[in-house]
Amino acid sequence: MAQITGWLIDLYPNETGLALWLLGEDDERHKLHIDFPVTLYAAGAFQSLRQAWRFLQSKNVSLARETRRDLFSGERAVLAVTVHTPAALPGLFAELSGEFPALDYYDADIPLPLRFAARTGISLLGRCRLDLTDNRVAAIEALDDPWQLDAAQLPLRVLELSPEVDPSFRPPRQVRVQYGNADYSLEIEPFRAFEIAIASILRRFDPDLILTDYGDTWLLPMLTLNPNRDPDRQVLTRKAESYFSYGQVVHRGGQVHLFGRWHIDRKNAMLFNEYGLEGVLEQARVSGLGVQEMARKSPGAGITAMQMLTALQTGVLVPAVKQQAESAKTLAELVQADKGGMIYQPLTGLHENVAQIDFASMYPSIIVNFNISPETAGNTLVATEGGVSKGGLIPQTLRPLLEKRLALKRWISELDPRDCRVKTLKPRSAALKWLLVVCFGYLGYKNARFGRIESHEAVTGISRELLLQAKEVAEAMGFLVLHMYIDCLFVQKPGCKAAPDFAPLLSAIEKQTGIPIALEGVYRWVAFLSSRRDARIPVPNRYFGVFADGEIKYRGIELRRHDTPPWVAKTQLAILQCLARAKTLEQARDFLPQTQAIVEKAKRDLRAGRVPPEELVVSQRLSRAVEDYKSPPPAARAARQWLEAGKSVAPGQVMRFVYTCGHPDVWAVGCGELDGRMVDMGRYLKLLNRAVGSILDIFAPFSSEKPKMLI
DNA sequence: TTCAACCACTT
């Protein structure tokens, strides 16, 4: 009997049970085995269950009758079907549900790492100690848990591979290779030599993680060698797909998953830019899903996994979802979901010494504090008055997540901003934030396993109530409330200029609402913009301002939009930065001539052809197939060129293009070279003027060239 | 030129 300590990095079914990969503290990577029978449940009419029992008797399964708890309908008599190898479960479920479609199925499509975590207390990335007989696990003990803030870091070996150019533009010639202290480029041709070099790195360096650009869609599919650590397995490929999520069509490229080590394609990973590898590892850790899964799926998959784990741990059945395309949330539904929050009309114009106060993680806090869960909806107040109840399924799932995020934020605020730990703590906090945000959305998602629209509405209802309470508190203390938006307030009071001046208000609001609240900052000045169509109508989420420390914050303006060309965005930012040097509004007005100079210089650069084409690139997402457009937008016209060049496009893909004169009126990036003389200057000047106007008009409302149209 | 239809983005 041997004992071994390390981190669990991979887990998947094999012929007899589960294969486990341990990153040992001895710096070895161990492939281990464990028996792992799994059970699914069926419930329904007695006759059908009896027929199912007979049907299953000829299979290699164990059958039993049990009583288990459905979250909504309570105790249920179920048929428990246990298979001895988890690899057999998906096939059996498909066969059974095909034969008996009227039965309700539970625990039939739970990711294996979650079952493993529920049974052993050890989730992926967790540190553990194992007793081994040969390579079989005899006993297993957890040494940490996902909620620990400062768990020991995994000593991962990372290999980075990235081509010098986007392969959809032209075939790359080289791949940059980085691992350990090595950093060099490999020629792709001759290909045999390239592959031999890669194979040798895999053998000698033996990375735990292969981090690539375009690895899913280009590099790994091209290789003939087996990039797995487990030589007995072939790579797992998943097809590319376009799907609808949060009001948008999203395109996800094909994927290459590895066994025994991980592959993440940065260019094909959801939100990777948002929180990076640190964030992905954090999400994988708390969700219990594998790293490769988490990197490529939305945080929604992560929060669903966490809910399933809570269900498994508390003896609640997990309803199986029929394999169907995720039904889309329409934009209207999305807007409605957003409108559930409080939206106030700001007092448009320029204001000085304004504090922005944010409720921290407002919706998740409401869910936890008011015990909002599908099975408790309508019963929330009773549950909270009862005092210490452990709460419904959703609050139980969220509480540790919320507490961990708050603790991380507290830790960050205590550290010196230059402390190197801040660099890893911030993305971890951001990654948790996404899980929390999405959890609220999933409460109202009709295909969520544990969702219910009433609980969704309860959350937004309470949020509006709390915000109104906050407003009343502020006004009672003599503050003017300039604006409120979902989970934040903008307040002003003569004589209040610095953070401490607002501290009494913060504690009063927190005391009243019970939700943690924080001062986002005090603006030296802030501008709330009005609608461009009608100057009398305020727009709730179009504003910009400068905090006391000089930091600029902006929402809703061109700079925030992904489809604004960099040249326009940079000029708009330069203007803001120029104005931000002013300590007061009056001073800001003195900077207006300088901002004009910035704009004039930008225009001269454009006219003289000094703006490089990549600064003029517009990026827009295709919401449908090119042929399905009735009036093709520029992105679709660019996509047409793309198709003519023999490349492919899919809905959800982002097209990058430059506006040109004549026909065609766009030039798609990646389709040959752009003739600099072709750039549609007029169009870009218009875009620039608009962006400049967003900032400057409010400073000189009576001197703008064109009077505002009043409808 | 006007106007309705269409489209993308926002968190």
Next chain:
DNA sequence: ACCCTTGGTTGAA
């Protein structure tokens, strides 16, 4: 489920 954003372009009338 009910309401339904803004800021823009396209193309027919």
